[in-house]
Amino acid sequence: MIIETDVLVIGAGPAGSLTAKHAALNGADVIIIDKKSEIGTPKRCAEGVSKEGLKKLKIEPSTRWVTKELSGVRLIAPNGTSVWLNDEKVKLPEAGYILERKVFDKHMAMDAARAGAQIMIKTIANGLRRDGDSLIVTAESMGEELEIKAKIVIGADGPESRVGRWVGLKTAQKPKNMESCAQFEMVNVKMEDPDAIEFHFGSTAPGGYAWIFPKGDDIANVGLGILTTETDKSAYEHLLDFVKNNPATQNAQPVEFNIGGDPVGGMHKELTADNFMLVGDSASQVNPLTGGGIISAMEAGVYAGKVAAKAIKEGDYSAKNLSEYQERCEENIGVKFERDLKVKDYLQSLSDEELNSIADAFQDIELDRINPAELIKQLIKVSPKALLKLGKLF
Numbered sequence: 004m005i006i007e008t009d010v011l012v013i014g015a016g017p018a019g020s021l022t023a024k025h026a027a028l029n030g031a032d033v034i035i036i037d038k039k040s041e042i043g044t045p046k047r048c049a050e051g052v053s054k055e056g057l058k059k060l061k062i063e064p065s066t067r068w069v070t071k072e073l074s075g076v077r078l079i080a081p082n083g084t085s086v087w088l089n090d091e092k093v094k095l096p097e098a099g100y101i102l103e104r105k106v107f108d109k110h111m112a113m114d115a116a117r118a119g120a121q122i123m124i125k126t127i128a129n130g131l132r133r134d135g136d137s138l139i140v141t142a143e144s145m146g147e148e149l150e151i152k153a154k155i156v157i158g159a160d161g162p163e164s165r166v167g168r169w170v171g172l173k174t175a176q177k178p179k180n181m182e183s184c185a186q187f188e189m190v191n192v193k194m195e196d197p198d199a200i201e202f203h204f205g206s207t208a209p210g211g212y213a214w215i216f217p218k219g220d221d222i223a224n225v226g227l228g229i230l231t232t233e234t235d236k237s238a239y240e241h242l243l244d245f246v247k248n249n250p251a252t253q254n255a256q257p258v259e260f261n262i263g264g265d266p267v268g269g270m271h272k273e274l275t276a277d278n279f280m281l282v283g284d285s286a287s288q289v290n291p292l293t294g295g296g297i298i299s300a301m302e303a304g305v306y307a308g309k310v311a312a313k314a315i316k317e318g319d320y321s322a323k324n325l326s327e328y329q330e331r332c333e334e335n336i337g338v339k340f341e342r343d344l345k346v347k348d349y350l351q352s353l354s355d356e357e358l359n360s361i362a363d364a365f366q367d368i369e370l371d372r373i374n375p376a377e378l379i380k381q382l383i384k385v386s387p388k389a390l391l392k393l394g395k396l397f
């Protein structure tokens with residue numbers, strides 16, 4: 004069987020659903036497919052999003068999918084020294100709400116359907132070929148072979164994306180750019196402040212960090228991301244050590260285990276080809292510093308959906324005409340990521356001892372005095388070597 008549409012979106016995560024919604028709202032015929040039987044399940048996420056990010060996207064937080072509103076962040080050095088930040092004084096990335104992704108992703112897909120997109124669940128894209136000025140995607144839907152002919156195909160197929168490669172885009176990730184993550188959702192977690200998310204730095208999670216994101220009561224996502232280039236142990240082994248040694252998780256029990264890759268090397272250079280665009284994790288649109296990609300995936304989805312619908316109206320699906328999407332992503336997402344990539348490299352260059360002394364110094368600083376000048380002053384004081392490393396990166 005072959006079906007035809009203007010726009011085919013492959014993947015119904017946050018990137019795909021927002022793309023489908025905005026393409027449909029702007030007049031295109033849209034099909035969105037996902038290989039999952041239930042959109043959003045299983046989750047592969049610590050579920051933190053910034054309040055500012057949702058506001059910018061005009062998405063009203065709903066009690067259906069927000070499990071927890073946060074008021075702060077606790078940064079923990081390898082020796083246990085904590086720096087507490089609160090959201091009145093510092094804009095906190097990926098820290099405002101904790102979602103229930105299984106519900107959130109479904110709701111974003113429902114919004115796409117309400118805007119007019121057709122959803123096909125349990126439908127996996129297996130390949131793609133060119134057919135004149137269209138692309139034909141071969142898929143299996145509910146066990147049946149299917150072909151979908153589309154004027155524009157949008158790859159929103161997540162961190163292990165294959166779709167971009169089918170049209171010749173360079174999307175392979177080097178190991179040093181892919182965090183390997185492992186996480187338990189746990190009960191009986193006893194956090195010092197259950198309204199703050201925790202980031203643990205240093206050799207607990209080589210090349211990344213460990214986190215505890217509270218979901219309410221005594222429930223939390225407890226996980227970490229590592230770079231396989233920085234350690235011989237697996238993310239799972241590091242997670243077991245973290246859970247064993249952390250005071251908050253001494254009596255905690257896992258109710259769910261998640262593993263997944265998180266692309267942290269900055270946005271891919273090429274996001275479009277003729278009749279084609281990439282969004283979300285498949286385009287490596289993840290903040291390299293925090294590993295958070297929900298908001299940027301959705302922001303890129305808005306751009307992709309609008310540009311796709313415009314191209315359909317114009318009858319021009321060439322890479323050149325779709326390049327407006329690339330420009331908007333570079334301007335609004337890529338530039339910030341380039342900066343955050345440098346900060347990440349800097350953090351990764353610090354030893355446990357340097358992290359400990361920086362945390363010691365920052366414990367005593369008034370929060371509203373945290374600005375670049377103050378930061379550098381404190382760094383000179385605690386670790387001229389650390390400052391030298393910072394200088395080399397910028």
Ligand SMILES: Cc1cc2nc3c(=O)[nH]c(=O)nc-3n(C[C@H](O)[C@H](O)[C@H](O)COP(=O)(O)OP(=O)(O)OC[C@H]3O[C@@H](n4cnc5c(N)ncnc54)[C@H](O)[C@@H]3O)c2cc1C
Binds near residue numbers: 049051162
């Ligand atoms: C452990 C972990 C913790 C994280 N924590 C956070 C966090 O706290 N905050 C944050 O902002 N980000 C976090 N992230 C990143 C975040 O999960 C992603 O950036 C986000 O999900 C990207 O959305 P997406 O729509 O691009 O991809 P995804 O959410 O991965 O969606 C891709 C979809 O494509 C479907 N798909 C794939 N291949 C095919 C195919 N061939 N055919 C049909 N369907 C297909 C999949 O089933 C999936 O539903 C975390 C990631 C990990 C691994």
